Amino acid sequence: MWTLRSLLGLRCAAGRAMSQGPTRRPRPPKDPLRHLRTREKRGPSWVPGGPNTVYLQVVAAGGRDAGAALYVFSEFNRYLFNCGEGIQRLMQEHKLKVSRLDNIFLTRMHWSNVGGLCGMILTLKETGVPKCVLSGPPQLEKYLEAIKIFSGPLKGIDLAVRPHSAPEYQDETMTVFQVPVYSEQVNGKQQLARSAERLSPEPSPDPGPAEGEQYLVDGVGQKMHGRDPSLVVAFVCKLHMKKGNFLVLKAKELGLPVGTAAIAPIIAAVKDGKSITFEGREILPEEICTAPDPRVTFVVVECPDEGFIQPLCENATFRSFQGKAEAPVALVVHMTPEHVLLDSRYQQWMERFGPDTQHLVLNEHCESVHNLRSHKIQTQLSLIHPGIFPPLASLRPQEGGLAPCVPLVRGQCLLKYQLRPRREWQRDAIMTCDPEEFIAEALELPNFQESVQEYRKTVQDGPAPAEKRSRYPEVVFLGTGSAIPMKIRNVSSTLINISSDASLLLDCGEGTFGQLCRHYGDEVDQLLGTLAAVFVSHLHADHHTGLLNILLQRERALVSLGKPCHPLLVVAPTQLRAWLQQYHTQCQPLLHHVSIIPAKCLQKGAEVSNPKVERLISLLLETCGLEEFQTCLVRHCKHAFGCALVHTSGWKVVYSGDTMPCEALVQMGKDATLLIHEATLEDGLEEEAVEKTHSTTSQAIGVGMRMNAGFIVLNHFSQRYAKIPLFSPDFNEKVGIAFDHMKVRDRWGRAGGVGGAETLSIHAQVARLGPLPSTTGTGPSIESLLEAPSVPRVTSSELLHKLGRQCPPPVWSSWACPHHWAWGCPGSARLGLT
Ligand SMILES: [Zn+2]
Numbered sequence: 001m002w003t004l005r006s007l008l009g010l011r012c013a014a015g016r017a018m019s020q021g022p023t024r025r026p027r028p029p030k031d032p033l034r035h036l037r038t039r040e041k042r043g044p045s046w047v048p049g050g051p052n053t054v055y056l057q058v059v060a061a062g063g064r065d066a067g068a069a070l071y072v073f074s075e076f077n078r079y080l081f082n083c084g085e086g087i088q089r090l091m092q093e094h095k096l097k098v099s100r101l102d103n104i105f106l107t108r109m110h111w112s113n114v115g116g117l118c119g120m121i122l123t124l125k126e127t128g129v130p131k132c133v134l135s136g137p138p139q140l141e142k143y144l145e146a147i148k149i150f151s152g153p154l155k156g157i158d159l160a161v162r163p164h165s166a167p168e169y170q171d172e173t174m175t176v177f178q179v180p181v182y183s184e185q186v187n188g189k190q191q192l193a194r195s196a197e198r199l200s201p202e203p204s205p206d207p208g209p210a211e212g213e214q215y216l217v218d219g220v221g222q223k224m225h226g227r228d229p230s231l232v233v234a235f236v237c238k239l240h241m242k243k244g245n246f247l248v249l250k251a252k253e254l255g256l257p258v259g260t261a262a263i264a265p266i267i268a269a270v271k272d273g274k275s276i277t278f279e280g281r282e283i284l285p286e287e288i289c290t291a292p293d294p295r296v297t298f299v300v301v302e303c304p305d306e307g308f309i310q311p312l313c314e315n316a317t318f319r320s321f322q323g324k325a326e327a328p329v330a331l332v333v334h335m336t337p338e339h340v341l342l343d344s345r346y347q348q349w350m351e352r353f354g355p356d357t358q359h360l361v362l363n364e365h366c367e368s369v370h371n372l373r374s375h376k377i378q379t380q381l382s383l384i385h386p387g388i389f390p391p392l393a394s395l396r397p398q399e400g401g402l403a404p405c406v407p408l409v410r411g412q413c414l415l416k417y418q419l420r421p422r423r424e425w426q427r428d429a430i431m432t433c434d435p436e437e438f439i440a441e442a443l444e445l446p447n448f449q450e451s452v453q454e455y456r457k458t459v460q461d462g463p464a465p466a467e468k469r470s471r472y473p474e475v476v477f478l479g480t481g482s483a484i485p486m487k488i489r490n491v492s493s494t495l496i497n498i499s500s501d502a503s504l505l506l507d508c509g510e511g512t513f514g515q516l517c518r519h520y521g522d523e524v525d526q527l528l529g530t531l532a533a534v535f536v537s538h539l540h541a542d543h544h545t546g547l548l549n550i551l552l553q554r555e556r557a558l559v560s561l562g563k564p565c566h567p568l569l570v571v572a573p574t575q576l577r578a579w580l581q582q583y584h585t586q587c588q589p590l591l592h593h594v595s596i597i598p599a600k601c602l603q604k605g606a607e608v609s610n611p612k613v614e615r616l617i618s619l620l621l622e623t624c625g626l627e628e629f630q631t632c633l634v635r636h637c638k639h640a641f642g643c644a645l646v647h648t649s650g651w652k653v654v655y656s657g658d659t660m661p662c663e664a665l666v667q668m669g670k671d672a673t674l675l676i677h678e679a680t681l682e683d684g685l686e687e688e689a690v691e692k693t694h695s696t697t698s699q700a701i702g703v704g705m706r707m708n709a710g711f712i713v714l715n716h717f718s719q720r721y722a723k724i725p726l727f728s729p730d731f732n733e734k735v736g737i738a739f740d741h742m743k744v745r746d747r748w749g750r751a752g753g754v755g756g757a758e759t760l761s762i763h764a765q766v767a768r769l770g771p772l773p774s775t776t777g778t779g780p781s782i783e784s785l786l787e788a789p790s791v792p793r794v795t796s797s798e799l800l801h802k803l804g805r806q807c808p809p810p811v812w813s814s815w816a817c818p819h820h821w822a823w824g825c826p827g828s829a830r831l832g833l834t
């Protein structure tokens with residue numbers, strides 16, 4: 001049987017090579033750092049005459065799910081202002097190259113501004129970007145220190161922090177001045193700290209640790225506090241003057257020595273605005289040179305609450321641009337919540353910039369779709385099964401208050417304001433999200449509708465009457481890709497809805513909260529209100545950097561629901577503490593939101609000596625209605641865990657985290673109802689899988705089979721498989737592939753005690769995107785699977801394939817051509833879903 005498998009493996013590989021087609025010339029590998037080499041070649045002596053093209057572009061319009069972020073482009077440099085969670089993903093989707101970022105400016109040390117920075121820095125490092133400058137609050141230095149706790153030393157990239165006190169920054173495009181603004185609403189303690197700020201480290205404004213987290217705080221961080229929530233940094237950016245263009249024809253007419261070496265000093269002089277004397281005659285610069293473009297200024301400011309309004313109004317730097325200023329500011333970008341924006345003092349401050357200044361607002365009142373591709377793919381998938389692929393939701397922008405008296409423009413994703421060559425708003429890049437259009441596109445595909453109908457009929461023929469289905473447990477896959485958040489798949493996170501009032505997250509990669517917003521829309525607060533616990537499998541950024549936002553947003557949700565705030569239970573490797581502790585101490589208080597249960601304390605046979613931890617474990621089991629919450633070490637990095645949850649009603653969900661095939665997981669997961677296992681790589685890449693300590697598809701399925709899992713859902717796919725990973729010959733009716741926002745449920749309910757292989761099968765039909773399962777429910781043996789992979793009648797994968805349009809019809813009829821799902825295949829590249 002192994003021979004058969006390897007034969008199939010070989011066929012996959014051959015097919016993949018073929019799918020690229022004989023006529024397609026392989027593209028040379030892209031060099032993401034070419035711009036740096038070009039710049040090096042130009043050398044330091046090269047002095048530009050100011051940039052020709054500069055524009056600002058909204059990356060994120062300030063909504064709760066994406067925060068506020070701005071990209072600034074010039075032909076010489078690229079900048080990012082603020083980097084909350086999901087910004088890297090949006091930049092990838094909208095082709096704003098991360099590798100070209102020179103500078104990241106941060107307006108405040110708050111997770112909404114820096115949440116995506118750890119992932120961004122890791123990506124810059126991976127790409128080989130040698131240097132990146134971070135400007136803003138001085139705590140950025142400490143933030144970088146904190147990242148190193150889980151990333152290890154950030155070798156190979158020079159990360160320079162320019163605190164607000166540093167001299168202005170200058171490059172080929174512009175000069176940037178940092179303007180610190182301090183809130184006037186500080187308590188006595190902080191005021192004291194403020195006055196002593198430059199003399200000694202600030203004392204702690206902490207209320208002290210909340211109950212249950214004492215052991216977290218003990219002994220660390222109470223002395224050397226660096227965080228300062230009362231500081232925001234605004235940026236005043238002045239473009240260099242653009243020198244005029246030398247008019248060659250005019251110069252020729254005047255008899256100047258165009259085309260000879262003698263012309264160079266003449267050009268230099270007139271571009272600098274100087275007159276020259278040629279053959280005894282004075283020539284004015286405007287005779288042979290266009291007028292220079294003056295310095296243009298734009299401002300980026302965040303005013304998070306009322307406490308900053310007065311200090312902002314009184315700020316001398318801004319005053320110098322207001323009233324009768326010589327050169328008005330072209331644009332002010334306000335990252336300011338609506339209630340602050342509408343404050344009369346703030347309105348007056350805006351007004352004082354004068355009628356020639358444009359105002360752009362990024363806040364939760366801006367209505368904009370950011371992750372368009374997610375919306376599109378989900379709308380199309382929902383045609384196949386709206387229950388499993390429910391259409392995505394949006395957060396409604398909050399109700400508006402009074403209309404502001406200063407004209408302003410509300411941010412929209414990809415809206416541009418061009419500063420050069422001509423100052424103007426540019427709206428052509430803004431996307432519209434039109435579900436009708438996505439649906440029409442899918443319905444036009446040949447045979448698509450017939451296939452959907454045939455598929456639905458088969459699903460209805462299944463043995464489970466609808467009334468027998470239980471709503472819980474319900475599994476929502478929020479992030480199913482590995483390593484880097486990408487447009488189709490976000491990084492790891494899976495939500496288990498245990499009951500109407502208890503939910504649990506398995507891992508929490510960057511952007512998990514944003515995914516929840518897109519899945520639940522305005523119901524997201526209710527969901528966060530039921531969130532009882534988070535399991536963090538290991539400290540890789542794609543598994544845990546979304547946790548902080550979950551903590552902060554959950555607090556906001558509890559307040560808005562009028563529920564009491566209590567710490568969230570987090571089962572995690574103990575090393576997570578160090579990271580949270582460092583961020584809490586240096587950047588932003590959040591430890592009172594969390595109670596950590598060390599994952600090792602839930603290993604089989606572990607002795608828990610700490611009564612507090614013991615109490616937290618009981619609380620965890622009780623709130624989640626679990627009989628057991630077990631963890632085991634898996635084969636990945638140090639301190640990487642998998643977990644098994646056994647509910648009092650009998651179901652058992654097992655989650656692998658990241659791992660190579662792991663015997664301990666097999667033992668722990670025996671007879672699981674559902675196994676969620678990583679399958680980072682395709683079959684045939686076993687060596688790479690060992691190198692990266694991950695599993696291939698067949699290895700993951702093998703683990704599930706040995707475990708006797710009722711159903712296996714694969715996730716954590718390498719981002720090289722943009723939409724659908726390669727099928728493995730081991731696929732059978734127990735195996736499904738996870739998509740972001742895919743929702744599956746236990747089919748039978750637990751009351752009757754029916755378990756094992758039959759559960760989830762109805763959803764499996766789509767979930768697995770493979771052959772339809774037999775309806776008998778018991779499933780074939782491992783041997784029969786390996787020897788005779790079943791051949792489908794109609795498959796949901798076919799439906800998807802049809803969305804692919806360009807795949808030749810013969811491959812639709814069989815999943816034995818797995819290469820057609822691969823990255824680079826002309827079919828999959830257009831898989832519906834482009
Ligand atoms: Zn991972």
Ligand SMILES: [Zn+2]
Binds near residue numbers: 538636658
């Ligand atoms: Zn990992």
